[in-house]
Amino acid sequence: MTHRIRVIAFLAAAAVAAVLLLRGLGGMPEFGAGHSPYRQYLNEHAVAETHATDLPSAVNFSYRALDTLGEEYILFASVAGVAVLLREPHRGKKPAKKARVPDDCCPEEAVVAVSRAVVTVVIVFGFYVTIHAHLTPGGGFQGGAILGTGILLIYLADGHEAFAQAIHPSLVHALEAAGAAGYVSLGLAAMLGGKAFLENILPLGETGQFFSAGIVPLISLAVGLEVSGGFSSLFVDFISELHRSSEESEP
Amino acid sequence: MTHLAYGVAAWLLFVGLYGIVSSRNLIHMVICLTVVQRSTYVLLIAVGYRSGAHAPVLADLPHDAFVVDPVVQALALTDIVVGATTTALLLAMAVRVHKLQGTLDPSKLRPLHNRKRKPR
Amino acid sequence: MTAIQCALFVLVAAGGGAAVLVRSPREQAFFVSLNGAVLSLFFMSLEAPDVALAELAVGSAAIPLMILVALAHIERRRQ
Numbered sequence: 001m002t003h004r005i006r007v008i009a010f011l012a013a014a015a016v017a018a019v020l021l022l023r024g025l026g027g028m029p030e031f032g033a034g035h036s037p038y039r040q041y042l043n044e045h046a047v048a049e050t051h052a053t054d055l056p057s058a059v060n061f062s063y064r065a066l067d068t069l070g071e072e073y074i075l076f077a078s079v080a081g082v083a084v085l086l087r088e089p090h091r092g093k094k095p096a097k098k099a100r101v102p103d104d105c106c107p108e109e110a111v112v113a114v115s116r117a118v119v120t121v122v123i124v125f126g127f128y129v130t131i132h133a134h135l136t137p138g139g140g141f142q143g144g145a146i147l148g149t150g151i152l153l154i155y156l157a158d159g160h161e162a163f164a165q166a167i168h169p170s171l172v173h174a175l176e177a178a179g180a181a182g183y184v185s186l187g188l189a190a191m192l193g194g195k196a197f198l199e200n201i202l203p204l205g206e207t208g209q210f211f212s213a214g215i216v217p218l219i220s221l222a223v224g225l226e227v228s229g230g231f232s233s234l235f236v237d238f239i240s241e242l243h244r245s246s247e248e249s250e251p
Numbered sequence: 252m253t254h255l256a257y258g259v260a261a262w263l264l265f266v267g268l269y270g271i272v273s274s275r276n277l278i279h280m281v282i283c284l285t286v287v288q289r290s291t292y293v294l295l296i297a298v299g300y301r302s303g304a305h306a307p308v309l310a311d312l313p314h315d316a317f318v319v320d321p322v323v324q325a326l327a328l329t330d331i332v333v334g335a336t337t338t339a340l341l342l343a344m345a346v347r348v349h350k351l352q353g354t355l356d357p358s359k360l361r362p363l364h365n366r367k368r369k370p371r
Numbered sequence: 372m373t374a375i376q377c378a379l380f381v382l383v384a385a386g387g388g389a390a391v392l393v394r395s396p397r398e399q400a401f402f403v404s405l406n407g408a409v410l411s412l413f414f415m416s417l418e419a420p421d422v423a424l425a426e427l428a429v430g431s432a433a434i435p436l437m438i439l440v441a442l443a444h445i446e447r448r449r450q
Contacts, residue, residue: 003273003358010272014265021264025257031372032252034301039320042307046321047314055307055321056328056421064325071329078336085343129424137308137420141332145428152436208310227332231433234339238440245447252372259380263387270391278396278441282403285434286387289410292426293383296417302372306418319418328425335429335437342441349445 051204052134052213060139061219065198068219069183072226076180079230086237088244107156115157122150130224134213140223147224148231155235160243169240172232179226186215186222256297263290277345277355281338288334292327299323379413386410400438407431 001009029035042055042063052058060068130143155163187198195201198219205212263286270283299320305312307321349355351363386406393399407430414423 003275007269007273010269014268018261018265021261022258025261028253028257028298030253031256031297032300032302034299034304034319036299036320036322038322039299039301039318042321043318044315047309053308053310054421055309055318056325059321059325060329064322068329071333075333075336078333078340081340082336082343085340085347135310137306137424139328139421141329142421142424142428145332145335145425145433149428149433149436230336234336234437235440238339238343238437238444242440242444242447245444252377255377255380256372259384262384266388266391276394276396278438278445279394279399282396282399282438283391285403286390286406289383289387289406289430292410292422293413296414296419296422299419300417304418306420308420324419324422327419328422331422331425331429335433338434339437342437346441346444350448355445 047207050134050200050213050216051207052216053208054134054136054138056137057133057139057216057220058213060141061133061216061223062200062214065187065219068223069187069198072180072183072223075227075230076176079176079233082234083237086241088241107159112157115153119150119153119157122153123147126150126224126228130228131217131221132210133220134216135208135210140220140225141227143220144224144227144229145231147228148235151232152235155239160239164236164240167232167236169233169236172229172236174229175225176229176233179222179224179229182222182225183219186219190215257294260290260294260297263287263293275356275358277348277357278342280357281341281345284341285334285338288330292331295323295327373416376413376416379409379416382409383413396438396442400435400442403438404431404435407434 042059046055046058046063047053050058050062052062126143126147128143129138129146130140133139133143151163151167154166190199190201191197193201200214202214202218204214267283267285267287267290270286271280274280274283299322301317301319304317304319307318307324309316309318345355348360352360354360383406386402386409390399390402390406393402407426410430411423411427414420414426
Protein backbone atom coordinates (compact mmCIF):
# COMPACT_ATOMS: atom_id res chain seq x y z
CA MET A 1 0.00 0.00 0.00
CA THR A 2 1.24 3.44 -0.69
CA HIS A 3 2.50 5.78 1.91
CA ARG A 4 -0.52 8.04 1.77
CA ILE A 5 -3.00 5.19 2.19
CA ARG A 6 -1.00 3.87 5.12
CA VAL A 7 -1.05 7.23 6.90
CA ILE A 8 -4.78 7.72 6.33
CA ALA A 9 -5.57 4.21 7.57
CA PHE A 10 -3.46 4.87 10.63
CA LEU A 11 -5.19 8.17 11.38
CA ALA A 12 -8.60 6.53 11.17
CA ALA A 13 -7.57 3.67 13.46
CA ALA A 14 -5.83 6.06 15.84
CA ALA A 15 -8.98 8.16 16.15
CA VAL A 16 -10.95 5.13 17.30
CA ALA A 17 -8.15 3.98 19.59
CA ALA A 18 -7.77 7.46 21.06
CA VAL A 19 -11.45 7.62 21.96
CA LEU A 20 -11.25 4.25 23.71
CA LEU A 21 -7.97 5.10 25.44
CA LEU A 22 -9.17 8.44 26.74
CA ARG A 23 -12.38 6.88 28.01
CA GLY A 24 -10.28 4.32 29.85
CA LEU A 25 -7.94 6.92 31.23
CA GLY A 26 -10.91 8.96 32.35
CA GLY A 27 -11.88 6.17 34.72
CA MET A 28 -8.52 6.19 36.46
CA PRO A 29 -8.14 7.66 39.93
CA GLU A 30 -7.30 11.30 40.16
CA PHE A 31 -3.70 12.36 39.70
CA GLY A 32 -2.07 12.48 43.12
CA ALA A 33 -4.50 10.19 44.90
CA GLY A 34 -2.00 7.38 45.38
CA HIS A 35 -4.42 4.55 46.09
CA SER A 36 -1.96 1.72 45.58
CA PRO A 37 -2.07 -1.15 48.11
CA TYR A 38 1.54 -2.01 47.21
CA ARG A 39 2.58 1.49 48.14
CA GLN A 40 0.83 1.16 51.47
CA TYR A 41 2.43 -2.17 52.30
CA LEU A 42 5.93 -1.11 51.28
CA ASN A 43 5.61 2.20 53.08
CA GLU A 44 4.89 0.38 56.32
CA HIS A 45 7.04 -2.76 56.08
CA ALA A 46 9.85 -2.44 53.53
CA VAL A 47 12.48 -0.86 55.77
CA ALA A 48 11.77 -3.29 58.59
CA GLU A 49 11.88 -6.33 56.32
CA THR A 50 14.92 -5.52 54.19
CA HIS A 51 16.83 -2.91 56.27
CA ALA A 52 17.29 -0.96 53.05
CA THR A 53 16.36 2.72 52.92
CA ASP A 54 16.15 3.08 49.14
CA LEU A 55 12.81 1.48 48.37
CA PRO A 56 12.97 1.12 44.56
CA SER A 57 16.24 -0.80 44.94
CA ALA A 58 14.69 -2.91 47.66
CA VAL A 59 11.79 -3.66 45.32
CA ASN A 60 14.09 -4.39 42.37
CA PHE A 61 16.65 -6.53 44.14
CA SER A 62 14.70 -8.09 46.97
CA TYR A 63 10.95 -8.24 46.49
CA ARG A 64 10.99 -8.51 42.68
CA ALA A 65 14.48 -9.93 42.19
CA LEU A 66 13.30 -12.63 39.79
CA ASP A 67 11.80 -10.05 37.41
CA THR A 68 15.01 -8.05 37.51
CA LEU A 69 16.90 -11.19 36.54
CA GLY A 70 14.68 -11.48 33.48
CA GLU A 71 15.23 -7.83 32.55
CA GLU A 72 18.96 -8.24 32.90
CA TYR A 73 18.90 -11.12 30.47
CA ILE A 74 16.91 -9.09 27.95
CA LEU A 75 19.82 -6.65 28.09
CA PHE A 76 22.33 -9.50 27.71
CA ALA A 77 20.49 -10.88 24.68
CA SER A 78 20.27 -7.44 23.02
CA VAL A 79 24.00 -6.89 23.44
CA ALA A 80 24.68 -10.34 21.97
CA GLY A 81 22.40 -9.49 19.06
CA VAL A 82 24.29 -6.29 18.34
CA ALA A 83 27.57 -8.21 18.41
CA VAL A 84 26.22 -10.71 15.88
CA LEU A 85 24.82 -8.01 13.58
CA LEU A 86 27.77 -5.68 13.55
CA ARG A 87 30.85 -7.82 13.57
CA GLU A 88 32.01 -8.88 10.17
CA PRO A 89 34.54 -11.52 9.25
CA HIS A 90 37.69 -10.16 7.68
CA ARG A 91 37.64 -10.86 4.00
CA GLY A 92 41.02 -11.30 2.34
CA LYS A 93 44.00 -9.75 4.00
CA LYS A 94 43.85 -8.18 7.40
CA PRO A 95 43.74 -4.39 7.30
CA ALA A 96 47.01 -2.70 8.18
CA LYS A 97 47.56 -2.23 11.88
CA LYS A 98 48.72 1.33 11.44
CA ALA A 99 45.49 2.93 10.35
CA ARG A 100 45.25 6.23 8.59
CA VAL A 101 43.78 8.72 10.95
CA PRO A 102 40.07 8.96 10.31
CA ASP A 103 38.39 12.27 10.69
CA ASP A 104 38.10 12.10 14.46
CA CYS A 105 41.61 13.49 14.80
CA CYS A 106 42.15 16.92 16.26
CA PRO A 107 38.98 17.41 18.26
CA GLU A 108 38.25 20.73 19.87
CA GLU A 109 40.55 21.62 22.74
CA ALA A 110 37.66 22.26 25.07
CA VAL A 111 36.30 18.76 24.44
CA VAL A 112 39.69 17.20 25.13
CA ALA A 113 40.29 19.19 28.32
CA VAL A 114 36.88 18.62 29.83
CA SER A 115 36.78 14.93 28.88
CA ARG A 116 40.16 14.19 30.37
CA ALA A 117 39.35 16.06 33.55
CA VAL A 118 35.98 14.48 34.07
CA VAL A 119 36.36 10.84 32.99
CA THR A 120 37.89 9.63 36.27
CA VAL A 121 35.26 11.43 38.31
CA VAL A 122 32.50 9.87 36.22
CA ILE A 123 33.89 6.37 36.65
CA VAL A 124 34.23 6.75 40.40
CA PHE A 125 30.74 8.21 40.57
CA GLY A 126 29.39 5.25 38.60
CA PHE A 127 30.90 2.81 41.09
CA TYR A 128 29.57 4.85 44.00
CA VAL A 129 26.04 4.83 42.61
CA THR A 130 26.23 1.07 41.97
CA ILE A 131 27.33 -0.06 45.40
CA HIS A 132 25.16 2.34 47.42
CA ALA A 133 21.97 0.87 46.01
CA HIS A 134 20.42 0.10 49.37
CA LEU A 135 21.05 3.50 50.93
CA THR A 136 20.59 6.29 48.40
CA PRO A 137 18.92 6.63 45.01
CA GLY A 138 20.91 4.50 42.62
CA GLY A 139 21.69 0.91 41.95
CA GLY A 140 23.20 -1.37 39.37
CA PHE A 141 21.14 -0.10 36.45
CA GLN A 142 21.88 3.57 36.95
CA GLY A 143 25.53 3.05 37.90
CA GLY A 144 26.12 0.69 35.02
CA ALA A 145 24.60 3.16 32.55
CA ILE A 146 26.80 5.95 33.95
CA LEU A 147 29.93 3.80 33.67
CA GLY A 148 29.13 2.44 30.24
CA THR A 149 28.48 5.90 28.82
CA GLY A 150 31.30 7.63 30.71
CA ILE A 151 33.98 5.61 28.96
CA LEU A 152 33.01 7.33 25.74
CA LEU A 153 34.76 10.41 27.09
CA ILE A 154 38.01 8.56 26.39
CA TYR A 155 36.95 8.16 22.77
CA LEU A 156 35.92 11.81 22.46
CA ALA A 157 39.16 13.11 23.92
CA ASP A 158 41.84 10.81 22.59
CA GLY A 159 40.41 9.08 19.55
CA HIS A 160 39.95 5.49 18.58
CA GLU A 161 43.49 4.24 19.25
CA ALA A 162 43.43 5.22 22.92
CA PHE A 163 39.87 3.98 23.30
CA ALA A 164 40.68 0.55 21.87
CA GLN A 165 43.72 0.24 24.12
CA ALA A 166 41.96 1.36 27.29
CA ILE A 167 38.74 -0.57 26.81
CA HIS A 168 39.85 -3.98 25.68
CA PRO A 169 36.97 -6.06 24.30
CA SER A 170 37.86 -9.14 26.33
CA LEU A 171 37.75 -7.10 29.55
CA VAL A 172 34.32 -5.80 28.65
CA HIS A 173 32.98 -9.25 27.83
CA ALA A 174 34.44 -10.66 31.05
CA LEU A 175 32.67 -7.95 33.05
CA GLU A 176 29.40 -8.65 31.35
CA ALA A 177 29.63 -12.38 31.84
CA ALA A 178 30.68 -11.95 35.47
CA GLY A 179 27.64 -9.83 36.14
CA ALA A 180 25.21 -12.20 34.48
CA ALA A 181 26.71 -15.26 36.17
CA GLY A 182 27.04 -13.50 39.52
CA TYR A 183 23.34 -12.76 39.73
CA VAL A 184 22.35 -16.36 39.09
CA SER A 185 25.05 -17.60 41.47
CA LEU A 186 23.63 -15.50 44.29
CA GLY A 187 20.24 -17.05 43.65
CA LEU A 188 21.62 -20.57 43.54
CA ALA A 189 23.67 -19.96 46.70
CA ALA A 190 20.40 -19.38 48.52
CA MET A 191 19.09 -22.69 47.24
CA LEU A 192 22.22 -24.45 48.47
CA GLY A 193 21.37 -23.16 51.93
CA GLY A 194 17.92 -24.69 51.72
CA LYS A 195 16.03 -21.47 50.94
CA ALA A 196 14.16 -20.29 47.87
CA PHE A 197 15.93 -18.99 44.76
CA LEU A 198 17.24 -15.44 45.37
CA GLU A 199 16.11 -15.41 49.00
CA ASN A 200 18.31 -13.44 51.35
CA ILE A 201 21.09 -15.45 53.03
CA LEU A 202 23.30 -12.73 54.50
CA PRO A 203 22.62 -10.95 57.81
CA LEU A 204 20.50 -7.86 57.40
CA GLY A 205 22.67 -5.61 59.54
CA GLU A 206 21.68 -2.20 60.83
CA THR A 207 19.55 0.06 58.65
CA GLY A 208 21.57 2.91 57.20
CA GLN A 209 24.99 1.30 57.49
CA PHE A 210 26.99 0.39 54.41
CA PHE A 211 27.12 -3.32 55.25
CA SER A 212 23.41 -3.96 55.55
CA ALA A 213 20.39 -5.14 53.62
CA GLY A 214 21.67 -8.66 53.01
CA ILE A 215 22.35 -9.52 49.39
CA VAL A 216 20.79 -6.36 47.90
CA PRO A 217 24.15 -4.56 47.44
CA LEU A 218 25.70 -7.73 46.01
CA ILE A 219 22.91 -8.16 43.48
CA SER A 220 23.23 -4.48 42.64
CA LEU A 221 26.96 -4.95 42.06
CA ALA A 222 26.32 -7.91 39.74
CA VAL A 223 23.74 -5.91 37.80
CA GLY A 224 26.12 -2.94 37.65
CA LEU A 225 28.89 -5.08 36.18
CA GLU A 226 26.53 -6.55 33.65
CA VAL A 227 24.96 -3.27 32.56
CA SER A 228 28.29 -1.43 32.35
CA GLY A 229 29.83 -4.34 30.45
CA GLY A 230 26.79 -4.40 28.17
CA PHE A 231 26.81 -0.71 27.32
CA SER A 232 30.60 -0.73 26.87
CA SER A 233 30.31 -3.73 24.59
CA LEU A 234 27.68 -1.92 22.50
CA PHE A 235 29.86 1.13 22.06
CA VAL A 236 33.01 -0.90 21.41
CA ASP A 237 31.17 -2.86 18.70
CA PHE A 238 29.73 0.20 16.99
CA ILE A 239 32.94 2.20 17.10
CA SER A 240 35.37 -0.52 16.13
CA GLU A 241 33.22 -1.46 13.15
CA LEU A 242 33.12 2.20 12.16
CA HIS A 243 36.88 2.37 12.10
CA ARG A 244 37.35 -0.98 10.46
CA SER A 245 35.02 -0.05 7.64
CA SER A 246 36.81 3.25 7.20
CA GLU A 247 40.19 1.50 7.02
CA GLU A 248 38.98 -0.91 4.38
CA SER A 249 37.40 1.75 2.26
CA GLU A 250 40.55 3.87 2.14
CA PRO A 251 43.19 1.76 0.38
CA MET B 252 -5.03 18.46 36.10
CA THR B 253 -5.67 14.76 35.94
CA HIS B 254 -6.53 15.26 32.27
CA LEU B 255 -3.19 16.92 31.62
CA ALA B 256 -1.26 14.10 33.26
CA TYR B 257 -2.85 11.21 31.38
CA GLY B 258 -3.37 13.30 28.25
CA VAL B 259 0.37 13.86 27.89
CA ALA B 260 0.97 10.10 28.05
CA ALA B 261 -1.70 9.48 25.40
CA TRP B 262 -0.34 12.31 23.22
CA LEU B 263 3.20 10.91 23.31
CA LEU B 264 1.89 7.45 22.44
CA PHE B 265 -0.08 8.56 19.42
CA VAL B 266 2.46 11.05 18.12
CA GLY B 267 5.15 8.37 18.34
CA LEU B 268 2.96 5.86 16.52
CA TYR B 269 2.22 8.43 13.82
CA GLY B 270 5.95 8.96 13.44
CA ILE B 271 6.54 5.22 13.03
CA VAL B 272 3.78 4.78 10.45
CA SER B 273 4.66 7.83 8.37
CA SER B 274 8.41 7.42 8.53
CA ARG B 275 10.63 7.28 5.45
CA ASN B 276 13.84 6.52 7.27
CA LEU B 277 14.53 3.52 9.48
CA ILE B 278 16.55 5.51 11.99
CA HIS B 279 13.76 8.08 12.31
CA MET B 280 11.42 5.15 12.98
CA VAL B 281 13.61 3.80 15.78
CA ILE B 282 13.70 7.22 17.43
CA CYS B 283 9.92 7.48 17.29
CA LEU B 284 9.80 4.12 19.08
CA THR B 285 11.89 5.72 21.84
CA VAL B 286 9.22 8.42 22.16
CA VAL B 287 6.51 5.75 22.48
CA GLN B 288 8.53 4.06 25.24
CA ARG B 289 8.77 7.38 27.06
CA SER B 290 5.00 7.69 27.07
CA THR B 291 4.78 4.52 29.17
CA TYR B 292 7.28 5.91 31.69
CA VAL B 293 5.26 9.11 32.02
CA LEU B 294 2.08 7.13 32.64
CA LEU B 295 3.68 4.79 35.19
CA ILE B 296 5.24 7.52 37.28
CA ALA B 297 2.14 9.69 37.10
CA VAL B 298 0.03 6.80 38.39
CA GLY B 299 2.31 6.24 41.35
CA TYR B 300 2.40 9.85 42.49
CA ARG B 301 0.73 10.90 45.70
CA SER B 302 0.28 14.58 46.52
CA GLY B 303 2.36 15.76 49.41
CA ALA B 304 4.32 12.54 49.74
CA HIS B 305 8.10 12.20 49.78
CA ALA B 306 10.48 10.38 47.47
CA PRO B 307 10.77 6.67 48.41
CA VAL B 308 14.20 7.07 49.99
CA LEU B 309 13.85 6.89 53.75
CA ALA B 310 17.45 7.65 54.66
CA ASP B 311 16.72 11.04 56.21
CA LEU B 312 13.04 10.72 56.93
CA PRO B 313 11.30 8.99 59.81
CA HIS B 314 10.48 5.49 58.71
CA ASP B 315 6.73 6.06 58.77
CA ALA B 316 6.70 9.09 56.43
CA PHE B 317 4.36 8.86 53.43
CA VAL B 318 6.16 8.02 50.22
CA VAL B 319 5.12 7.67 46.59
CA ASP B 320 4.78 4.23 45.05
CA PRO B 321 8.20 2.56 44.70
CA VAL B 322 6.98 -0.41 42.63
CA VAL B 323 6.18 1.64 39.51
CA GLN B 324 9.49 3.46 39.92
CA ALA B 325 11.32 0.14 40.01
CA LEU B 326 9.50 -0.96 36.84
CA ALA B 327 10.25 2.31 35.04
CA LEU B 328 13.94 2.45 35.89
CA THR B 329 14.77 -1.07 34.72
CA ASP B 330 12.73 -0.45 31.59
CA ILE B 331 14.64 2.75 30.76
CA VAL B 332 18.01 1.02 30.81
CA VAL B 333 16.92 -2.16 29.04
CA GLY B 334 14.99 -0.12 26.45
CA ALA B 335 18.19 1.64 25.50
CA THR B 336 19.89 -1.63 24.61
CA THR B 337 16.95 -2.81 22.52
CA THR B 338 17.11 0.55 20.73
CA ALA B 339 20.78 -0.21 20.06
CA LEU B 340 19.79 -3.57 18.61
CA LEU B 341 17.30 -1.90 16.27
CA LEU B 342 19.90 0.66 15.19
CA ALA B 343 22.34 -2.17 14.46
CA MET B 344 19.66 -3.82 12.30
CA ALA B 345 19.11 -0.56 10.44
CA VAL B 346 22.85 -0.23 9.79
CA ARG B 347 22.95 -3.80 8.48
CA VAL B 348 19.94 -3.27 6.23
CA HIS B 349 21.60 -0.18 4.79
CA LYS B 350 24.72 -2.18 4.07
CA LEU B 351 22.82 -4.95 2.30
CA GLN B 352 20.28 -2.90 0.38
CA GLY B 353 21.75 0.58 0.17
CA THR B 354 18.59 2.32 1.32
CA LEU B 355 16.90 3.19 4.59
CA ASP B 356 13.48 3.88 3.16
CA PRO B 357 11.03 1.24 4.45
CA SER B 358 8.89 1.34 1.32
CA LYS B 359 11.87 0.72 -0.95
CA LEU B 360 13.21 -2.33 0.86
CA ARG B 361 13.05 -5.62 -0.97
CA PRO B 362 12.96 -9.12 0.56
CA LEU B 363 16.43 -10.56 0.88
CA HIS B 364 15.69 -13.66 -1.16
CA ASN B 365 14.38 -11.69 -4.14
CA ARG B 366 17.37 -11.76 -6.45
CA LYS B 367 15.70 -10.40 -9.56
CA ARG B 368 15.69 -6.82 -8.35
CA LYS B 369 18.95 -5.11 -7.61
CA PRO B 370 18.98 -2.98 -4.46
CA ARG B 371 18.96 0.67 -5.31
CA MET C 372 -0.38 19.53 40.94
CA THR C 373 2.00 22.44 41.26
CA ALA C 374 2.85 24.93 38.56
CA ILE C 375 6.29 23.40 38.02
CA GLN C 376 4.76 19.98 37.44
CA CYS C 377 2.27 21.43 34.95
CA ALA C 378 5.02 23.23 33.07
CA LEU C 379 7.16 20.09 32.94
CA PHE C 380 4.25 18.01 31.63
CA VAL C 381 3.79 20.50 28.81
CA LEU C 382 7.54 20.59 28.05
CA VAL C 383 7.71 16.79 27.92
CA ALA C 384 4.81 16.70 25.47
CA ALA C 385 6.36 19.45 23.33
CA GLY C 386 9.76 17.74 23.30
CA GLY C 387 8.25 14.42 22.30
CA GLY C 388 6.29 16.03 19.51
CA ALA C 389 9.38 17.83 18.25
CA ALA C 390 11.44 14.64 18.28
CA VAL C 391 8.89 12.94 16.02
CA LEU C 392 7.98 15.75 13.66
CA VAL C 393 11.57 16.68 12.83
CA ARG C 394 12.55 14.52 9.88
CA SER C 395 16.32 14.44 9.84
CA PRO C 396 17.74 11.86 12.29
CA ARG C 397 20.71 14.07 13.06
CA GLU C 398 18.45 16.83 14.39
CA GLN C 399 16.26 14.27 16.07
CA ALA C 400 19.19 13.10 18.18
CA PHE C 401 19.42 16.58 19.67
CA PHE C 402 15.71 16.67 20.47
CA VAL C 403 15.82 13.19 21.99
CA SER C 404 18.62 14.34 24.28
CA LEU C 405 16.74 17.50 25.24
CA ASN C 406 13.57 15.51 25.86
CA GLY C 407 15.55 13.11 28.03
CA ALA C 408 16.89 15.92 30.19
CA VAL C 409 13.43 17.47 30.58
CA LEU C 410 11.98 14.05 31.37
CA SER C 411 14.60 13.64 34.09
CA LEU C 412 13.51 16.93 35.68
CA PHE C 413 9.92 15.80 35.32
CA PHE C 414 10.64 12.60 37.21
CA MET C 415 12.36 14.60 39.95
CA SER C 416 9.31 16.82 40.29
CA LEU C 417 7.16 13.71 40.77
CA GLU C 418 9.42 12.51 43.60
CA ALA C 419 11.22 9.75 41.63
CA PRO C 420 15.00 10.29 42.00
CA ASP C 421 16.00 6.76 40.98
CA VAL C 422 14.13 7.00 37.71
CA ALA C 423 15.47 10.52 37.10
CA LEU C 424 19.06 9.27 37.48
CA ALA C 425 18.46 6.40 35.05
CA GLU C 426 16.76 8.64 32.49
CA LEU C 427 19.49 11.26 32.68
CA ALA C 428 22.28 8.76 32.08
CA VAL C 429 20.47 6.85 29.36
CA GLY C 430 18.05 9.19 27.63
CA SER C 431 20.23 12.26 27.37
CA ALA C 432 23.61 10.59 26.86
CA ALA C 433 23.58 6.96 25.75
CA ILE C 434 20.73 7.00 23.23
CA PRO C 435 21.76 10.15 21.31
CA LEU C 436 25.35 8.86 21.15
CA MET C 437 24.14 5.54 19.72
CA ILE C 438 22.03 7.40 17.15
CA LEU C 439 25.02 9.52 16.09
CA VAL C 440 27.30 6.50 15.79
CA ALA C 441 24.72 4.65 13.69
CA LEU C 442 24.42 7.70 11.45
CA ALA C 443 28.22 7.81 11.13
CA HIS C 444 28.18 4.20 9.91
CA ILE C 445 25.58 5.01 7.30
CA GLU C 446 27.23 8.16 6.05
CA ARG C 447 30.58 6.45 5.80
CA ARG C 448 29.06 3.81 3.55
CA ARG C 449 27.45 6.45 1.42
CA GLN C 450 30.85 7.93 0.58
